[in-house]
Amino acid sequence: MSTTDRIESAPCQPAPGDRGPRRSRRPVIMKWVVFALMLVASLLVLLPFAWMIISSLKQDSRVFTVPVQWIPDPVQWDNYLRIWTRVPFLSYLGNSLILAVVITALQLLTGSMAAYGFSKIHFPGRNALFVAYISTIAVPWTTYMIPQYIMVRNLHLSNTLWSLILLQAFSAFGVFLMRQYYVSIPDDLCEAARLDGLSEHGIWWRIIMPLTKPALASLGMLTFVNTWNDYMGPFIYLTSNSNWTVQLGLRSLIGMYDSYYALIMCGSVISVLPILVVFIIGQRYFIEGIATQGMKG
Amino acid sequence: MKVRSSSSPRQVRRATAQGLSFILPNFVGFAVFTLVPLVIALALAFMSWDAGHDPTFVGLANFQRMVTDLNFRAALVNTLLFALGTVPLTLVVSLGLAALLNSKIPGLRFFRAAMFFPYITSLVAVAAVWNMLFSVNSGPINTFLRTLGMQDPPGWTASPQWALVSLIIVSVWRGMGYYMILFLAGLQSIPTQLYEAAQMDGAGRWKQFLHVTLPGLRPTTFFVMIMLTISSFKIFDLVQVMTEGGPGRSTLVLAYQVYQEGIVKGRFGYASAISMVLFAIVLIVTIVQFRMEEKHVDH
Incomplete structure (x- = not known):
């Protein structure tokens, strides 16, 4: 947690080079040079998004013009109405939402429980179990993709949302991330609660859970966004249109209407929008969650 | 719950049971859908198994x-x-x-x-x-x-x-x-x-x-x-x-x-x-x- 507090407070600290006995005007000039550099870099990085939004408001035939038309004329708001009738986008959004919410909830619940077991209760074999857990994080998903596929097929779960929920809700990554936070909570706190007669589950639910709200927010947002954006999972397992997610819907839109450029960009904007909202609400939790991954634990 | 060197076997068992009660909900899902497939993948690498046929052991043939x-x-x-x-x-x-x-x-x-x-x-x-x-x-x-x-x-x-x-x-x-x-x-x-x-x-x-x-x-x-x-x-x-x-x-x-x-x-x-x-x-x-x-x- 402290990691990001420090990132957040960075601007208040004097930057290296800005301090010292000599206070010349050079640091001030440097500051604005860096500012100008970053401004250009950010605009370049965001350019594809700008192009996405601009194109989504054009007529299909105006998307590729030479020179590039930066302001749509006429503005085709119509695209945003047309898309719902071309493909069942609402149903795709619904499926994505179900998956993202259920998987995130399960991940938070089971992940933080496991983190408590791995950090606050000492029992023989615990560390070996944890090593087995986290060593799988580095294993490429493709390594176990085929057996997973065979298992899901044999369980007759293919083409159900259940297949993805079961495959994605119990990731080792979530346990790892939560444990990183849990080890920073002093054991004395639990010890004191034990002396007060609270059970282990009581300590976890009533003391640790409220204390780790920022961690839950971080993991929750990362999981939500990952699930929402996931393409390969749904692509492999969800075959019928009524089960499709936004990403699959967008992909099929590209396949079906490949010269309807504006419509494709319109679908892209709609698929990115929820992520943008989540990101604006919780930017600091995203950053925090990622900064924690780099900490040694 | 700390298990100290002075802990009795009963305390150790209790701590283990409690620890597992926290870990298992995640671990079962993880073991079934990640660990087991990982082991199966290793075995499959040495088998020939095309859809519709039964798997047979082929040694290093896949790698060759x-x-x-x-x-x-x-x-x-x-x-x-x-x-x-x-x-x-x-x-x-x-x-x-x-x-x-x-x-x-x-x-x-x-x-x-x-x-x-x-x-x-x-x-x-x-x-x-x-x-x-x-x-x-x-x-x-x-x-x-x-x-x-x-x-x-x-x-x-x-x-x-x-x-x-x-x-x-x-x-x-x-x-x-x-x-x-x-x-x-x-x-x-x-x-x-x-x-x-x-x-x-x-x-x-x-x-x-x-x-x-x-x-x-x-x-x-x-x-x-x-x-x-x-x-x-x-x-x-x-x-x-x-x-x-x-x-x-x-x-x-x-x-x-x-x-x-x-x-x-x-x-x-x-x-x-x-x-x-x-x-x-x-x-x-x-x-x-x-x-x-x-x-x-x-x-």
């Missing part, structure tokens, strides 16, 4: 088959090239961004968010927009290159020579913000006294970066290298949504071949063998990196 498989050779080379392009580029760009953002400039939060945003946008949308940007005849990138006077701009995703380069560009663009955050966290952990001491010795900005920042960032750089290498080797979905391995075999990578052989063609055994090769490469590269790091720390 790879030697003459042109798709596998292309995938192996492309995966290595992709990693070779993506890892150093992303490392340099994200470190540079972090170094620039680790100072007090106006708009810092916006810049950080802007750099990070591509990392959390969906690959399908990213692929859709980049495929249009890369469009050969009238895409904005080539239009721009022509105004710069380039007569014959690259064919990007449509050309066998440039398709992999296009994937590397998109991959760096998408990943740099993530690693930038890791570097920023690392930069914050370098004690400011070190910079002050360097200044006393008369070190300028560049010298400070070389002699204080880089050594101070060593643990972070190591971590970033490992993460970046692993993620480059398992590149898969970007290929699927941008080029589907083409044109020709020019962007066929190992993970994508696993998918094609296993799920599209139903050759479970062969696909698993390829996935084991991929896993082995990742493992070896990671171990080598750890060894090099240890050596460095020793000296």
Whole structure:
């Protein structure tokens, strides 16, 4: 947690080079040079998004013009109405939402429980179990993709949302991330609660859970966004249109209407929008969650 | 609950039961859907199992088959090239961004968010927009290159020579913000006294970066290298949504071949063998990196 507090407070600290006995005007000039550099870099990085939004408001035939038309004329708001009738986008959004919410909830619940077991209760074999857990994080998903596929097929779960929920809700990554936070909570706190007669589950639910709200927010947002954006999972397992997610819907839109450029960009904007909202609400939790991954634990 | 050396067997059993009660809800799901498949994959690599047939043990036949498989050779080379392009580029760009953002400039939060945003946008949308940007005849990138006077701009995703380069560009663009955050966290952990001491010795900005920042960032750089290498080797979905391995075999990578052989063609055994090769490469590269790091720390 402290990691990001420090990132957040960075601007208040004097930057290296800005301090010292000599206070010349050079640091001030440097500051604005860096500012100008970053401004250009950010605009370049965001350019594809700008192009996405601009194109989504054009007529299909105006998307590729030479020179590039930066302001749509006429503005085709119509695209945003047309898309719902071309493909069942609402149903795709619904499926994505179900998956993202259920998987995130399960991940938070089971992940933080496991983190408590791995950090606050000492029992023989615990560390070996944890090593087995986290060593799988580095294993490429493709390594176990085929057996997973065979298992899901044999369980007759293919083409159900259940297949993805079961495959994605119990990731080792979530346990790892939560444990990183849990080890920073002093054991004395639990010890004191034990002396007060609270059970282990009581300590976890009533003391640790409220204390780790920022961690839950971080993991929750990362999981939500990952699930929402996931393409390969749904692509492999969800075959019928009524089960499709936004990403699959967008992909099929590209396949079906490949010269309807504006419509494709319109679908892209709609698929990115929820992520943008989540990101604006919780930017600091995203950053925090990622900064924690780099900490040694 | 601490188990001390004085704990009775009963206390140990109690602690174990309680510990497991917390761990099991996640562990059961994890074991069934990740650990077990991992073990099965290892066994499958030595079997021939095509959809509709029974699995039979074939020893190393799957691995022998790879030697003459042109798709596998292309995938192996492309995966290595992709990693070779993506890892150093992303490392340099994200470190540079972090170094620039680790100072007090106006708009810092916006810049950080802007750099990070591509990392959390969906690959399908990213692929859709980049495929249009890369469009050969009238895409904005080539239009721009022509105004710069380039007569014959690259064919990007449509050309066998440039398709992999296009994937590397998109991959760096998408990943740099993530690693930038890791570097920023690392930069914050370098004690400011070190910079002050360097200044006393008369070190300028560049010298400070070389002699204080880089050594101070060593643990972070190591971590970033490992993460970046692993993620480059398992590149898969970007290929699927941008080029589907083409044109020709020019962007066929190992993970994508696993998918094609296993799920599209139903050759479970062969696909698993390829996935084991991929896993082995990742493992070896990671171990080598750890060894090099240890050596460095020793000296």
